[in-house]
Amino acid sequence: MSEPIIRVENVSFSYNPSAEKPVFALQDINLEVFPGDYLVIVGHNGSGKSTLAKHFNALLRPTQGDVWVDGMNTKDPKCVLPIRATVGMVFQIPDNQIVATVVEEDVAFGPANLGVPEEELRARVDWALKIVDMDAYRQRAPHLLSSGQKQRVAIAGAMALKPKVLVLDESTSMLDPAGREEVLKAVRTLNKEGTTIVAITHFMHEAVEGNRVIVMEAGRIVAQGSPREVFSNVETLRALHLDVPQVTELAYELHKRDNTFPADLLTVDEIVQEIERRLEQKERIGGYSWARHYTGQ
Template sequence: MRKEALIRVEGVSFAYTINQTNIIPVLRGVSFQVYPGEYLAIIGHNGSGKSTLSKMLNGILTPDAGDVWVEGMNTREKSLHREIRRRVGMVFQHPDNQLVATIVEDDVAFGLENIGVPASEMKQRVDQALEAVGMSVFRQRPPHHLSGGQKQRIAIAGILAMKPDCIVLDEATSMLDSHGRREILGVIGKLNKAGMTIVSVTHHMSEAADADRVLVMEEGQIVLEGTPREVFRQAERLHALHLDVPQASQLAAAINRQYPRFRPDLIHKHEIVDEVERLQPPRAEVSGS
């Protein structure tokens, strides 16, 4: 039996009001659920509404219509926002905009100080959070001396110290170089394997390929949903939505067109290698002379 949803998004619509005559609809009747321990990726081209949707998940934005429920708490209830944001933490696109202190461990402790966690427990939480993201040795460093990937790891540690049930990443790797992206993806994968619920808004298809489930957005609506394998084998549909597919998916589809026995729904490079090996004819044994 499937677990009860951690987050429920029900018929959510939202528009940005610039002035009385300039209202920009962004979300249009969006509904989906996020389950405990799940790794959910949300993709869509610029302007599809995915970042706005991510801010709905912990009450940074509230719907014009519909509801968002976090473990039974409605984000419309402002009195519940502190508890909702403790349970659903956000990591944003720009690492520098999330750091507030001059020393790493003070930055991780900032949120704990705001909610009045006792000093003895605070130290333990900071230690555990830094260890979880592999940044313990940098605890006395100034954050501005760190790389982009390291800064994002500190931002994630600050969220982890709050002991959330879910972490939402809004394009958290988009400003990083390839090394920084690998750092963050490694941390995300480790946290998810340990049971943390992850919602990742991303434009990197290779990142979405690692998720359990993918939502595809277009003009403020969910237009496609499924496992990465189910979604990325629909390359023509994704291209029509101005989205790409992982390189491994492109290669698998191209090989399949020439060799129909080759699986067309592969999404990872290692799967390509495994499939090539699987289809190799058995080697003839060389008898001794």
């Protein structure tokens, strides 16, 4: 297996470490993110998701333990800039991330500040705008765009710095469903083209996008695995007061009535296929005999 691009070793973090009774926002976190991963982080408000994500690009440094990014320790002051170039971040509110009055200038802002030469700069802006499908809007004023479009410009801006990892901290939470889908599509494309993704979300159906999910609770990782592994533990997630994707919930309820129905379906397509197959075979669905329904017997 390849080397992890991010390695979190025994990390605990407190915002008030020198207080008499420090409160720990992260406790004993161990995690490896590998090149090409699409890691999704879910968990309740205040469970430590953003605090963990900020450790990935040295915005925060561990109180105990170490975070390594592409072999660089985030505690080493010399490594801060190369770490920030390796891990890009996109946040929740698109308006706060826009700095220029024309889309292409906004996307060029980061690399231009780093002194990327003109020709290379143009190539990067072209690539970044294409990958988020905002090429046609390059001359527009960002403040006139929809929220989904603005967020895609913010992603293009982060990608123009050519990071190996893109961290999205609830980047879809302020968007309408269409905007959310546009952003997810852009992120999917980036991941396919090789960018490692770390996405924090409250939307469980978005968690299904990843190849790995971690569930956080009170500063700890309490569950992890593939989306199928994590979300098939419906009872565990409910005990943590977390939702499961609606499709999984439906599959789980059908499975409870009829254990031949798979409990771990994740997408609308999967459940539609399973139901269609059962209709064709005239098999039971959730204890209901469709054969009887059709034949009246």
